[in-house]
Amino acid sequence: MNRLQQLFQEKKNILSIYYTAGYPNLGDTLAIAEELEKSGANLLEIGFPYSDPVADGPIIQASSKQALDNGMDLKLLFQQLKDLRKTVSIPVLLMGYVNPVLQFGVENFCKACAEVGVDGCIVPDLPMVEYERLYQPVFAKYGLSNIFLITPQTAADRIQKIDSLSNGFIYLLSSSATTGQNLQVSNHTEAYFSRIADLKLKNPTMIGFGISSKETFDKACEYANGAIIGSAFVKALDTSNLKGSIETFMQNFKQD
Template sequence: MDRIKHAFASKHNLLNTYFTAGYPSLHDTLPLAEALVGAGADILEIGMPFSDPLADGPVIQGSSTVALANGMNLPVLFAQLQGLRAAVPDAPVLLMGYLNPVMQFGVEEFCRQAAAVGVDGLILPDLPLDEYEETYQPIFQKHGLKAVFLITPQTSAERIRRLDDLSEAFLYLVSGPGTTGGTTPTDVPAQQEYFERIAGMKLRNPRLIGFGIANKSGFDQACQHAEGAIIGSALIQALKDVDDAPAAAARFVRGIKQA
């Protein structure tokens, strides 16, 4: 079953929650996944911690540092994810990270193990598009993994069309300049024009908006311009220094999705 397509076909105002594997504690990955979906998260984006996460702001960078110190790495993550589909049978699950660790692991083996545990797609922001199309797309497709690509306000119309043609999942609209966890852009008219411009292109794939969305108000605003939104840094912040991370995650999601 294509869980990503099913989610977009059957639901509106989707919430994609990002959390870093191995944070706040090494063995929180599956309990957090189960808690987030149980509270109403529609898509899970599990971050693979990396020492130099270029697209991530200080909150997610900090969580990666903690997770790496806790002992998280790709072999540990794949071992933990053996129980993924028992914990969350139906929710789409994406792995988000950077190309260097994936290449060190071996792209083919990485995709094989990701598919074997039930991962649906990958977000690799630093994967060059030409390399994806020429080298990696056949490997992704062989293992049934969907690539998710990022679009920014500076992305040309030509490139957006190309990303839309190559994607089999959804398009990740970066809400503005900067890294994850940034503040809401002050130039609201420019952001509005950006969202309207993308909507006017009548792209084939659905869209989720991310970067800088931290609360219900921001989530609701994003859903006016796309099929849903991605929240990461605010969730990570909510997990800091808590006694029960899954309970804190569930409270956070309920606060976003409440009517």
């Protein structure tokens, strides 16, 4: 059993934090991971920046641009993470778009993930059919989980297919909007979450997009195994007091 599977077996109300590698400063990537674990995060999603995002809202877009301007790329990210498992024990995912992965080489990417102790990846624009046909054996070879996303519009047969291809968790987008919108749990949203629950998927689920407060985190946990916070955390990072800003932000999400 890998770190990701063990986490979901042992814990409920899982708090996952997304942040952008190389932001706010180029050398902050590992330090942020260490502080997040100390402050109570259960799972980390480290974003590798890309110049042409699809799902990111303005806050994460701005952090990606700054990270790229700072000089971040995948080669440097893996160099920064080479000592990851000396100080960080919680599961870590890399999240980004498929173009940088293809440029780096899919097998090279998966091999590098395994070498530094990354547990899986979220690549929103990697087509499911291409993953199954071309890349699933490579991910399996290096022990990586590929995390798929579903939206309120995803058909039940596709969700079942995603469930069959997954071995970590399934990422439920709270809406079809970009990141950074506030979670609004309407009757429509509740029906969507209930529809997913009725499918009795074999994989756990995490809700993302719009989780920005303890209230929205707790609400999401009513419907899933946990929730993912991205834009709100990235916005809260203070380059002049990185450690303090992380501690202050995470204090708001302390479990009761």
